[in-house]
Amino acid sequence: MKEISQSLEGPMKRSLIVAASLLFILCFAEVAFTDQLSPAERKIAAAENAIRKNPNKAEPYSDLAMALARRARETSDAAYYARAEEALKKALELSPQNLAVQKVGVWILLGKHEFAQARQQAEILNRRMPDDVQVYGFLTDANIELGNYADAEKAAQWMLDIRPGNLAGLTRGAYLRELMGDLEGSLELMTQAYQETPPAETEDRAWILTQMAHVQLSSGRVDAADKLLKAALVLYPDYHYALENLAQVRTAQKKYVEAVDLLRRRNQSVPQPESLYALAEALERDGQAQDAKAAFLEFEAKARTQMGIADNANRELVFYYADHAHNPEEALRIATMEFSRRHDAFTLDAFAWALYVSGQFAEAQKQMDHALAYGTRNPKFFFHAGAIASKLNQGPKAALLLNQAVALDVLADYTPLARKILAALAPMNTASVTQ
DSSP: OOOTTSOSSOHHHHHHHHHHHHHHHHHHTTOOOOOSSOHHHHHHHHHHHHHHHOTTOHHHHHHHHHHHHHHHHHHOOTHHHHHHHHHHHHHHHHOTTOHHHHHHHHHHHHHTTOHHHHHHHHHHHHHHOTTOHHHHHHHHHHHHHHTOHHHHHHHHHHHHHHSTTOHHHHHHHHHHHHHHTOHHHHHHHHHHHHHHSOTTOHHHHHHHHHHHHHHHHHTTOHHHHHHHHHHHHHHSTTOHHHHHHHHHHHHHTTOHHHHHHHHHHHTTTSOOHHHHHHHHHHHHHTTOHHHHHHHHHHHHHHHHHTTTSSSOOHHHHHHIIIIISOOHHHHHHHHHHHHTTOOOHHHHHHHHHHHHHTTOHHHHHHHHHHHHTTOOOOHHHHHHHHHHHHHTTOHHHHHHHHHHHHHHOTTOSSHHHHHHHHHHHHHHHHHHHHO
16 A cells, blocks of 8 residues: 555546546446434444343443444434443443453544543554554544644554554545645545445445535535535435535535525534534525524524533634624634644634734744644645734745635635735735836
8 A cells, every 4th residue: 555645646547537437436326225214323223122131241232332433423422432431431430441441432532532541542542552443543634634644654554564454444544634735646546445445335425425525516516515415414414524514515606595505404413613604604605694694693502601621612602703703703712722622724824814813923923833744734824824924024935825726616605805905915026026
């Protein structure tokens, strides 16, 4: 297996391979598994049946804990993690040294966004199970979220070296490639991952299709993203990840009413602060000012109740206070709190923007440079970096960054402001050239 950071083929050849694979996937993806129960629900039922037959064995409780954690991902309902922890506790009582049970505990920690603790527990397991692919997956996930990208890349590479072509390694390698800015390479690995996923695992397949759609949209291929998300929703109807991403596609198509409808549909079951924030922004784009204001206030109230726990919407709160409520002090306070927990690129971007709206331009640029260092091609990052550079009178640098933001801005979220700053920079850049 080549390095995750290296492409397997040249850009043109890889694009053709991905396009052919995408056509194959779309031809066969729209055959939904007909069982009325979801994959996680089937596993929950099987584990509960096994517990009834063998109530003194650890394995069925461990299986139940894992299935409940999977159900949390299927539904976005964090309440399943509490039930998973209860089952895990029973499994550990019956078999305290059971490594398989301990691995489920790390999975739950990751699901609850307890990334530092998950990494610590995964490192302990890694010393006891040095060739376990799943443990390397835990290390990859935790280190990505904490911003330890070199360690994450190393762990993901181990996954693919130990067991080439394994599903978990492919999906993690794909995400790392996306973070590095290699979108074609990310699609290549995700395509392989989809082909390795059993048809009965409909949520896994829908998740992979949704991730592929996200990357396609980031690459400017709106129609391809649209088709993938429709296929995901056939496989797993009302899938919350797919609905959120399809709303982005509708935004890119300037179908703002449809985007709002999709996000309302997503929020009908288990509304999360992050999805409420997306709904508020969608309402604002559609010109529904009063409804947008109400949605932002609902988001703020719910997000603030989660500020002190690991699974929070603090980054969204930072942008809400920075860009909508115009409260730079609160934006910086929350950004500083989240920065103390993790240093991933998205947290660094939020921290940099909070510093920017607070007038601390030099420190904002320092943090923004760290956010850009890994290579992520995100229009928000480039817009923020360009706006910061403009405040530091770095005209040519600001113009380069802002033009990159416009080029990548499929949703047109940052283009109007970027062009406004570029227009103001034009005389400055002309003067610097003639001097």
